Amino acid sequence: MEEVLKIIPEIQEYILSDGKMFVLSTDFHEFFWTLVIMIGLVTGTSVTFARILYRNMKERSRLLNMSPQMVQVQKIFFRAICIQTSMPILILILPISYLAISMFSGYFNQAANNLCFIITAFHGLLSTAIMITAHSPKIANYQELKNICEVYFKLIIQNLVPFFESEIRFDDAQKKLLSDSFLVPFELLDGAFRSADFELYQIPNGDFVDVNKLDTFYQDSEENSANRISDDVTKVLGPYWKLNQKILWKHLKEVNLDLSEFLFLVSVVFWDFGILNLTEECASFCHEMRSKVFQELPEYENNTQKSKDQCLRIGELILALQTLQKALGIMFECRDIAMVYNLHGRECPLLK
Incomplete structure (x- = not known):
């Protein structure tokens, strides 16, 4: 506890009266590099998926001799997929950026920390909502x-x-x-x-x-x-x-x-x-x-x-x-x- 208070003295006012709390790590570097690896994996898989999908759609369009209307339908689908796959990055980039800045600068703000974790917790819900919106069916002609x-x-x-x-x-x-x-x-x-x-x-x-x-x-x-x-x-x-x-x-x-x-x-x-x-x-x-x-x-x-x-x-x-x-x-x-x-x-x- 003394080590935590030495690093972040501002946390004293948020500690309960009995002084008991769980500390995952006093070294933020491990946590930071874990975030970097996670962002790298999410970004890498999303970009790879989008590139492979684009290449396959382009190849199929050429081999199947699709009409311009069908190509347009595929473009709409590809755009929706890109939006869906990029959402995890866009949703998590704000809280992760703040956490990185706060860790290296030593700035502490409990309200901002809570907001970051709330945004992260809503990641699944927001991703699902965006997926439903991006792939919403329409009346065809x-x-x-x-x-x-x-x-x-x-x-x-x-x-x-x-x-x-x-x-x-x-x-x-x-x-x-x-x-x-x-x-x-x-x-x-x-x-x-x-x-x-x-x-x-x-x-x-x-x-x-x-x-x-x-x-x-x-x-x-x-x-x-x-x-x-x-x-x-x-x-x-x-x-x-x-x-x-x-x-x-x-x-x-x-x-x-x-x-x-x-x-x-x-x-x-x-x-x-x-x-x-x-x-x-x-x-x-x-x-x-x-x-x-x-x-x-x-x-x-x-x-x-x-x-x-x-x-x-x-x-x-x-x-x-x-x-x-x-x-x-x-x-x-x-x-x-x-x-x-x-x-x-x-x-x-x-x-x-």
């Missing part, structure tokens, strides 16, 4: 949805489809037939699964489509608003959006799928043995794979006990497949309608 679907399809082909194709023992033509037939049903199912907890349709990047405001969704800022193209397109395609919402989205929301059940449906959708032009051998193999998937479902439902009636739960999942088929029929009807009317490039991006 048809151009953004088109670009997102383009990238999303490529990601599915690169990452998900090979998982299933690794089981296929047939030629590339049969593999391509299965994968091509899988993309649109998967996106419909995945979109409905993503949107089950929302009133709006959530697209893969986290933004939303408001089905009740499709005239805004189909607007193009570069077009003359007097053309009323968005209103005409909404009249043609609006009913199909709402039908899809009532049939597939609503059903998945009621069924309340968990992730394993969703993946079960995905597997069943991929191993579709009723696709045209499948060879008899390939169709038989798909039927066999579907049977294996169905055999595992009762055991899973029994273990999770999500529903008191296991048979009823399995029936709900089978019904989800039927509603997916109905939604797919709506999509193809939407495609046929788009061929009749001039929708000015606002056709459904899933069926291009």
Whole structure:
């Protein structure tokens, strides 16, 4: 205690009457260099992460031949990531700078010390708030949805489809037939699964489509608003959006799928043995794979006990497949309608 009072005599008025206190160290150099190492690690990882992300995004933009709109979306995402990763440094720089100055100058101010530790304690809360603000989803338009679907399809082909194709023992033509037939049903199912907890349709990047405001969704800022193209397109395609919402989205929301059940449906959708032009051998193999998937479902439902009636739960999942088929029929009807009317490039991006 005498050594502490000798170094910081001003602390005497803050010591309790019994004089008992815990002193971590009387040498501030150890504490200071610990702060320096922490700041170095935080700064280094943040800068490294930002540089690697920028390099990968630039390379993917070149390889995937992205549209200018998609590049703009990536720039917005990169800007948000930079803000998020720089926040720990910006939030902690003030208290750490003050502590460094006070340690080397010998200046003591208990109120300033308390303020520094309060700011440090709020670091997690502030970082979370900034992350939510920087990555806040927005209402998308048809151009953004088109670009997102383009990238999303490529990601599915690169990452998900090979998982299933690794089981296929047939030629590339049969593999391509299965994968091509899988993309649109998967996106419909995945979109409905993503949107089950929302009133709006959530697209893969986290933004939303408001089905009740499709005239805004189909607007193009570069077009003359007097053309009323968005209103005409909404009249043609609006009913199909709402039908899809009532049939597939609503059903998945009621069924309340968990992730394993969703993946079960995905597997069943991929191993579709009723696709045209499948060879008899390939169709038989798909039927066999579907049977294996169905055999595992009762055991899973029994273990999770999500529903008191296991048979009823399995029936709900089978019904989800039927509603997916109905939604797919709506999509193809939407495609046929788009061929009749001039929708000015606002056709459904899933069926291009």
